[in-house]
Amino acid sequence: MTVRRTTAFSAAGLVLTRDLRLAVRRPSQLIQPLAFFAVVALLFPLGYTPELGKLRAIAPGVLWVGALLASMLALESLFREDASDGTLEQFVVCGQPLVALMAAKTLAHWLLTGLPLTLMAPVLGIALGVPVEAMPGILFSLLLGTVTLSLIGAVGAGLTLGVRRGGVLLSLLTLPLAVPVLVFGARATELAISGESLMGPLYLLGALAVLGITLAPLAAAAAVRIGLE
Amino acid sequence: MNWTWFHRLGSPPHIYRIAGTLTPWFAWPAGLLIVAALYGGLVLAPPDYQQGEGFRILYVHAPSAWLAVMIYGVMASAAAVGLIWRMKVAHAVAASCAGVGAWFTAVSLVTGMLWGKPMWGTYWVWDPRLTAQLILFILYLGYMGLRAGIDDLGRADRASAVLAIVGVVNIPIIRYSVEWWNSIHQAPSVMKMDRPSMPLDMLAPLLMMLLGFTLYFAAILLVRLRAEILRRERTASWIREVLR
Amino acid sequence: MSELSVKNLHVFRGERHLLRGLGFEVPAGCCLQVVGANGAGKTTLLRVMSGLLEAESLELTWRGERVEPRDPEYHAELSYLGHDPALKSDFTAAENIAFNVGLRRRVASQDVRSALARVSAEKFSDRPIRSLSAGQRRRVALAALWLSGTRLWMLDEPATNLDAAGQALVASLIQEQLSGGGLVMAATHQDLGLPAAQRASLEIGVHGVRT
Numbered sequence: 131m132t133v134r135r136t137t138a139f140s141a142a143g144l145v146l147t148r149d150l151r152l153a154v155r156r157p158s159q160l161i162q163p164l165a166f167f168a169v170v171a172l173l174f175p176l177g178y179t180p181e182l183g184k185l186r187a188i189a190p191g192v193l194w195v196g197a198l199l200a201s202m203l204a205l206e207s208l209f210r211e212d213a214s215d216g217t218l219e220q221f222v223v224c225g226q227p228l229v230a231l232m233a234a235k236t237l238a239h240w241l242l243t244g245l246p247l248t249l250m251a252p253v254l255g256i257a258l259g260v261p262v263e264a265m266p267g268i269l270f271s272l273l274l275g276t277v278t279l280s281l282i283g284a285v286g287a288g289l290t291l292g293v294r295r296g297g298v299l300l301s302l303l304t305l306p307l308a309v310p311v312l313v314f315g316a317r318a319t320e321l322a323i324s325g326e327s328l329m330g331p332l333y334l335l336g337a338l339a340v341l342g343i344t345l346a347p348l349a350a351a352a353a354v355r356i357g358l359e
Numbered sequence: 360m361n362w363t364w365f366h367r368l369g370s371p372p373h374i375y376r377i378a379g380t381l382t383p384w385f386a387w388p389a390g391l392l393i394v395a396a397l398y399g400g401l402v403l404a405p406p407d408y409q410q411g412e413g414f415r416i417l418y419v420h421a422p423s424a425w426l427a428v429m430i431y432g433v434m435a436s437a438a439a440v441g442l443i444w445r446m447k448v449a450h451a452v453a454a455s456c457a458g459v460g461a462w463f464t465a466v467s468l469v470t471g472m473l474w475g476k477p478m479w480g481t482y483w484v485w486d487p488r489l490t491a492q493l494i495l496f497i498l499y500l501g502y503m504g505l506r507a508g509i510d511d512l513g514r515a516d517r518a519s520a521v522l523a524i525v526g527v528v529n530i531p532i533i534r535y536s537v538e539w540w541n542s543i544h545q546a547p548s549v550m551k552m553d554r555p556s557m558p559l560d561m562l563a564p565l566l567m568m569l570l571g572f573t574l575y576f577a578a579i580l581l582v583r584l585r586a587e588i589l590r591r592e593r594t595a596s597w598i599r600e601v602l603r
Numbered sequence: 604m605s606e607l608s609v610k611n612l613h614v615f616r617g618e619r620h621l622l623r624g625l626g627f628e629v630p631a632g633c634c635l636q637v638v639g640a641n642g643a644g645k646t647t648l649l650r651v652m653s654g655l656l657e658a659e660s661l662e663l664t665w666r667g668e669r670v671e672p673r674d675p676e677y678h679a680e681l682s683y684l685g686h687d688p689a690l691k692s693d694f695t696a697a698e699n700i701a702f703n704v705g706l707r708r709r710v711a712s713q714d715v716r717s718a719l720a721r722v723s724a725e726k727f728s729d730r731p732i733r734s735l736s737a738g739q740r741r742r743v744a745l746a747a748l749w750l751s752g753t754r755l756w757m758l759d760e761p762a763t764n765l766d767a768a769g770q771a772l773v774a775s776l777i778q779e780q781l782s783g784g785g786l787v788m789a790a791t792h793q794d795l796g797l798p799a800a801q802r803a804s805l806e807i808g809v810h811g812v813r814t
Contacts, residue, residue, distance in 0.1 A: 133752050134709040135679065141706050148691075148702050155693045216687025223653050224706040225679030285525055289518050293508035303501040303522065306494045307529050310536035317543060334539075338532070349525050356517045359656050511617060594618050 141226040142234035149238035159207060163243050164250055167200035171254040182259030189258040190319035193268065194275070194312050196254070197247050201276060202304060204243040205283040206297050208235065209354065213291055218358055228351040236284040236347065244276030260323055267322025274335040275315040281339075281346035282307045288350045291357025310338055370448050372597040375588050378581040385578035392571030399564030407561075413477040416470050418565060422572035423467035424488070427495055428530070430460035430576065434502075435527035438520035450516035451591060453523060454506065455583035459576060461499035467492055487541035491534045498526050512591065605630045606666050607755065607786055613659040614644065614651055621647055622658075627805050634777055634787040634797055636804045643808025645790035646686075649757045652788060653683040665755075679707070682753040684761055688744035692733040696724060696743045699732060703747045710750065718750035719743075722772060737764040742772070749776055756780060758789040 136144070153160050174192050175185060185192075212218045212235075221231050251272050252265045260268070286304035290296030318331035400418035407414035434456035441449035471489050472482045483489070505522055509515035557565075592598055605628035612625040621644040629635045637645050650656040652663075654672035663670055663677075670677045690699045700715045719725045722742045727735055732743070741764050748756065756777075762770045774795045777787050781801050789795070795802065 136706060136708055144702060144705050152691060152693055214687070215691065216685055216689035217691070219655055219683065219685055219687070220689045220703060220706070222655055223678050223681060223683045225675050225681075226706055227675065285521075289505060289522055290508070292511070292514055292518065293505070296508060299501070299504050299508055302497065302504055306497045306501065306533070307525070309494055310529075310532050313536040313540045317540070334536075341532075345528065349521055353518060353521050356514055356521065359511070359514050513615070513617075 136226070138227050138230045141224070142230040145221075145231050145234040146238050149235060150241065153238075153242050159204070160242055160246070163200040163204045164246055166203055167196045167247055167250060168254060170196040170199065172257060175257065186259035186261075186323060189255060189260050189323065190316040192258060193251050193255060193272075193319060194316045197251065197272060197276060198279060198305075198308055198312060200247055201243050201279045202283060202301055204239065205287045205300060205304070208239055208284060208287040209291055209357075210287075213357070218291075218354060222355060222358060228354065229347045232284065232288075232350040232354065233343075233347040236280050236350065239284065240277055240280040244280050245273075248272040248276055261325075263325065264319075264322040267328050268319050271315050271318035271322070271328065271332060271335060274332065274339050275311045277339045278311045278335070278342045279308055281342035282311075284350040285346050285353060288353030288357060291354060292359075311335065314338070370446070371451075371588050371592050371595070372601065374448050375585055375601065378585050378588075382578055382581045385574045385581065389571050389574035389578055392567050392574065396564045396567035396571055399560075399567065404561045404564055405558075410478065413474065416474045418568050420467055420470035420474060421565060422568045423463045423470060424492060425569060426572055426576055427460060427464035427467050427492060429573070430456050430463060431495065431498070431523075431530065432527060433580075434460060435523040438523040442517055442520040442524070447516075447591070448588070450520065451587045452580070452584055453520065454516070455580055455587045457499060457503050457506070459579055459583065461496065461503065463576075464492060464496040464499055468496060485541070485544075487537045490541070491537045494533055494537070495530065498530070502526070607788075608664040609652070610662040610664075612648075612651070612661045614647055614656070615659055616644075616647060622651075622807065625807065627803075629786050629788065629803070631784050631786060632781045632801060634781055634789060634795065634802050636795070636802060637788060637790040638792060638804055638806050639808035645807065646759050648807060649683070649759050649788060649790055650685075653681060653757045654678060655683070680753050681755045681757065682748050682751045683757045683759075684744060684748050685759045686763070688740055690732045690740055690743060693731060695729050695731055696735070696746075697728045699743060700747045700750060704750045707751050707753070714750060715746075718746040721749055722746045722776075723768075738766060738769055741765055742769065745772065745776060749779075754785050756785065756787045756789075758787065758791070760791055761789060762791060762793050 171192055174188065178188070179185065209218065212221075222228060248269060251268055252260075255265065255268060256262075282304050286300050286307075289303060290300045293299055314331040314334045318328040318335065321328035321331065396418065401415055404415070406412050434453045437449045437452040437456065440446055441453060468489065471486075471492065475484055475486075475489075476482050502519055502522055506515050506519045509518055589598065607629040609628070610626045612622055613620070614622040625648070627635065637648060639645055647656060651658045651661065652672060654674075654677070658672075661672065663672055665677055665680075689703060690696075691702075694702070696719065697712070697715050700718060701710055701712070704710050704714075704718075716725065716728065719728050722745050724739065724742045724746060727739060727743075732740060735743070741762075745761070748758075758773075758777075762773045765773065770793055773793070774797075777789065777795055778797065778801075780787055781797070
């Protein structure tokens with residue numbers, strides 16, 4: 131038997147495709163955050179006012195808070211199953227860099243929640259009176275922002291691995307860290323709606339994403355190692 | 360890796376004794392400074408030409424706000440030392456910091472609100488400093504919640520250390536984003552401590568108070584550290600000798 | 604000539620000083636059977652040796668070189684089979700093996716088939732893990748272990764949930780690993796039927812006094 135070692139890159143690819151295939155076989159987990167996002171956004175016309183003019187004013191906040199909470203909702207399951215069935219142990223002992231595997235899992239989480247949430251935002255935006263011209267800006271800002279949310283969330287999910295019923299704690303840990311994303315994202319959306327240039331907050335969102343991509347997988351890997359002990 | 364062995368057995372009693380010896384050296388100057396600064400701030404300093412007597416809450420608010428941020432820094436540094444060099448005493452320091460830090464954050468929030476009432480006519484305004492302080496408070500709560508949520512002490516130490524380091528990287532970003540957010544929405548901001556025009560008889564008590572509060576924190580940290588070490592080492596034999 | 608050597612191993616679990624100055628050596632082609640009462644630290648020892656748990660102190664030598672139990676080079680030659688067999692209930696047996704082994708080495712589908720045949724599990728190759736019994740799942744995990752082709756096996760109660768035929772399978776897999784020059788550390792009280800030259804035993808917990 132000739133044995134060819136798997137490279138770190140293809141190991142990460144395996145983890146990514148495995149998570150995507152698992153999600154396809156269990157679509158309810160995929161749909162839940164989207165449904166949650168829709169319900170939260172659609173509660174505002176009912177709870178506040180059906181007047182599109184007024185809704186447009188709060189649309190940035192509604193869209194971003196909704197996306198933030200929905201992506202958080204999907205976080206709890208990010209590591210939980212892998213931890214309970216022994217998969218994370220195998221990730222640690224398989225000789226591959228854990229940071230790469232964590233990055234792959236985070237990417238899978240973003241593809242399964244952040245990206246669909248982003249694509250859904252314009253639809254909800256229309257219901258909140260957002261003009262069509264603002265959609266590209268909203269899409270782009272959410273695309274950048276949800277990357278950072280997934281990265282922050284992976285760290286939080288890793289840290290709460292050893293905690294019983296850690297769902298509430300997970301929100302408590304990640305929400306303050308997500309404040310900058312919320313601030314810059316909502317501002318970008320606001321500028322997009324009023325038809326101004328949103329490059330300023332977009333750059334800031336991009337900077338946060340780069341910082342997150344650099345540091346968050348390291349922190350998540352350290353957290354997972356500790357959580358398994 | 361013999362030195363970690365040394366740390367575990369060697370350090371705690373040593374640190375315990377040193378902390379005990381040092382405590383009065385911080386506590387007495389802290390007490391004297393705070394009393395002197397209170398006299399200077401509440402009696403000697405003239406009323407502010409804009410804010411009248413109400414400004415005097417600054418003498419409690421500003422030092423608390425400063426400590427709230429500084430203690431998080433101390434906590435994260437101790438946590439990093441504990442994580443990198445696997446030093447148990449450093450984790451005990453971080454654990455002792457959290458409660459004090461959260462308390463000073465709460466004090467700065469409450470005094471900020473009390474100050475806001477006469478200034479703005481309302482207890483809460485989304486002032487950038489107050490908002491950042493509120494987020495810092497939630498960070499402290501998360502840290503303490505994570506510690507409390509993990510049963511195994513070693514794991515709680517190391518997981519909370521990772522969180523503290525992540526938090527300390529984020530605090531400047533959060534502060535910047537809140538300032539940025541505020542500059543766009545232009546909420547009123549009265550609490551500007553960096554006025555160059557502050558006369559010496561107002562400024563001197565403030566600086567004394569800052570130093571006094573910092574020394575007070577050092578003293579209280581040492582006391583809490585001793586309690587934390589006792590709790591952690593309760594089965595070790597040296598405790599019996601110390602407490603005899 | 605021992606390939607794996609451990610000196611001065613100390614482990615704390617909570618306040619318990621569980622392993623105190625443990626030291627042992629495992630030569631190539633030898634199985635070290637770890638025995639001891641429940642709670643003596645058998646699982647802890649295997650997890651420390653696999654880099655899943657940090658020791659207070661440990662001098663580990665692997666094939667003549669000092670290594671840390673978290674070194675990727677050491678992990679690349681090590682397989683760990685714990686209580687949870689790391690199988691996804693939505694995937695088939697074959698898919699699980701392809702993924703778990705694929706993290707370490709390239710596997711073709713005929714490799715997976717031959718691994719399942721080795722543990723007499725080819726019948727449920729395409730059935731989702733959800734539909735398998737605990738013993739059948741254990742067999743799938745053993746197939747992944749066999750296919751990984753690593754030199755050092757860490758087995759924590761490998762025969763859990765297995766019937767008599769399954770226990771014989773575990774023994775024969777270990778024998779095959781040893782005859783190829785591999786090493787095994789196994790926490791099990793099962794008689795593996797090994798010749799005296801290929802086995803050693805390590806009893807732990809005899810001085811596991813509370814501090």
